[in-house]
Amino acid sequence: MPSASPQRLDTPHSALALGAAAPRHWQVPRDTALEAARQDYLDALPIAGAVICANGIDDIWIDKANDPFRRLALLGTGPIDLPIGEAAFLSASRIGERLIRFFADEADDMQFEGGDGKDVGGRYFSIRIARLAATNYATDRCLLSIVDRTAQVDTENSLRAEMLRDSLTGLPNRLAFAEQVELLLQDTGLSDSSHAVLVVDLARFSRVNECVGAIAGDELLIAFASRLFSALSPGDVLARIGSDEFGILLRLETGLEDALATAARIKAALVAPFRLSELEIQVDCSIGCALVNGKVDFAEEVVRNAQFAVKRAKNNNEIHVYEANEAQAARRLFSLETELRRAIENGQLTMAFQPLVDLQSGHVAGFEALTRWEQEEGGAVDASKFIAVAEESGLIVPLGRWALEEATRILAEWDRESGGALPLYMGVNVSPVQIARDDVVGLLSSALDRHGLAGERLTLELTESAIVRDPERAAKVLNGVKELNARIAMDDFGTGYTSLAYLQRLPIDILKVDRSFVSHMMTDRDSFAIIRAVLSLATALGMSTTAEGIETEDLARTLGYLGCSHGQGYYYAAPMSAEDALAYALSRSASST
Known part of the structure; x- marks a missing residue:
């Protein structure tokens, strides 16, 4: 039996049922079964979908759509042959513009996000345009699919607003x-x-x-x-x-x-x-x-x-x-902290020693131990800079432990090289952070025992801020130091806020007069008066004194005449290595005898 030829459809069946005239683009004969299948495919989509046809960019129309699209675009239930320019939804959402561009560019696919154009209570969509094969009534076709993302976008916006x-x-x-x-x-x-x-x-x-x-x-x-x-x-x-x-x-x-x-x-x-x-x-x-x-x-x-x-x-x-560059400078300091930590861990620090000279006899009474750090590439790092970084970061604790151990080790080494205990003491700086956080007394006791040194051979130098920060803890630590027979020097005296009551209560042995007063005492009357007052105060309290920053012979003589016990500064010597320091002490003692 011969197969039946495909049935032709001159107008949409819905229009025929109503007795209406066929839309313009439906006047071209169409395959009934094929058009029905295409409509069934659209109707099966769970999202809004429509077939858009074009015969050139000046003739683009909505050819068919499923119910979700009809509701979205307010198209009603009749046959569709609507130019996209007359579809209010496509114009407001600017989908129409994208369709014209799509057909003009002959693209195969286009995806974008859009809305219905309303400022308040608007809806949001994900839109995809995919090219379909041409037909006898349209040289270009595409499937327009629209996913309503309003609920999702509203939720995202709400969450973003909260965020x-x-x-x-x-x-x-x-x-x-x-x-x-x-x-x-x-x-x-x-x-x-x-x-x-x-x-x-x-x-x-x-x-x-x-x-x-x-x-x-x-x-x-x-x-x-x-x-x-x-x-x-x-x-x-x-x-x-x-x-x-x-x-x-x-x-x-x-x-x-x-x-x-x-x-x-x-x-x-x-x-x-x-x-x-x-x-x-x-x-x-x-x-x-x-x-x-x-x-x-x-x-x-x-x-x-x-x-x-x-x-x-x-x-x-x-x-x-x-x-x-302020922040860059701060970052450089942070980088310096990292490098300092490595230097401490890898033993890259060294120690220099500046002599402390008896202003009456001229003998070297001791040395102040000063930490030095020389980077392999950057050269020597200013001590005031890396000490400040160490105090802020807490690295001053391991740094201070190293300094105490190194100073006592070298002093004991000098004794061995000289065949007996030298009449020298070693001054070691102690940070306020160490007083607050570390077991200074325990560390000092261990270092003295380990290297066989008497307590009086060590002088711990601390600034006024170490006392002011926590007076009770400072008093406990200093009393513990005195029980080991070590001495205590208050460094940079006169530049801080130490109460005279602290000087009376705490076991301080030495007041070190800050270089800012010493360097100007010969030309500034106030500096001279301050130094005389400090020296008188020390005498009244039974303390000895050390003047820092002595650069000339006149300063040394004047301070000695005023009753200052000891002095240090470049007039005598710059900080030097351990070997040079021992040689300097021995030669100066020999020359003054």
Whole structure:
């Protein structure tokens, strides 16, 4: 039996059923079964789908669609032969523009995100356009599929809003603040003095939390944020970027003066105390400023620069404006810390010795042991720099242990080379951090026993800050040192804040007069008077004295005449190696006998 030929369809069956005229593009004969299959395929899709046909970019129309697409585009239930320019949904969502571009470019596939064009309550879609084979009624066709992502996007936006918002104050958080600064940095028209970032650090916040509790602390943060906001100009961005830090992005009309004026308004806003329950709390803040300009590549770098300025501002309670290379210098110090740790672990430190001379006899009474560090590539590192890094990082503890062990070892070695105990003592510097954290007495006792030295051969030198920081612990440590018969010298006396009561109560043997007084005593009346007063005080308390920084013979003679016990400085000798130090002591003793 011969097979039946495909049935032809001159108009959509839905139109025929209604007795309506065939749409223009349906007047071309179509294969009934094939068109029905295509519609069935569309209807089977769980997402909105439509077949878009084109005969050139000036004749593009929606040919067929499934029910989800009809509802989305408000197309009704009749046959479709709608030019895309007349489809309100496609125009509002700009899908129509993409369809024209798709057919013009003859692309095989296109995917993009879009919406329905509504500012409020809008919907969001993932759209895909895939090319279909041409037919006898359309030279180009594509399948337009649309996935409604409104719920997902709304959830993402909600989560993002929470992620960018500080839950306590309702302000933008650090991430949101950084995004604002990042957008500004991407502006090609950004000028060097048009914007600035202020970081405001709430002073004593941890103290408030400790005294009145976390809830009151939260109340203070909210009230503090409110006062900050009242001091800002329209358009300024305020954010909470840390537990007690706030960031402000300022637009500068007249340059840096605007930032300084804002800082002054913030300070003025904090004059009145904060009332928390029944308490009135007076708080202050430190303010750091960093300009936003093309010299900085990333937003976080700008914020870090302002935070670096805040740390400097804490020293004088004034606004500090970040200057170029300050942060780089801080990073170099951090790198220095890493290198110092390796130097300590790998035994790359050395020791130099500066003589301590009896100003009456001229004999060398002892030496001050001074730590030295020479890098393989960078050369000698300034002692004041790496000691400061060691104290800040805590490396001063292992460094101090090494210095004590090395000084006692070398002193014992000198005794062996000389055939007996020399009439020399060794001065070793002790940091306030060591007094606070380490077992100084135990370490000293072990070092003396290990190298067979009497306690009086060692003098521990400490600064006034070691006593002021924790007087009770300092007294305990110093008394323990005295029980070992070692001596104690107060270094740089006169430059700190030591109470005379401490001198009376603590077992201090030697006062070392700071070089800042000694170097000017011959030309400055006040320095001379201070030195005389210190020497008289030491005599009254039964202490000996050492003058630092003696550079000339006149200074040495004058100090000896005034009753100073010992002196050290470049007039006698610069710090030298252990071998040279022993030779110097022996030769000087021989020449003075």
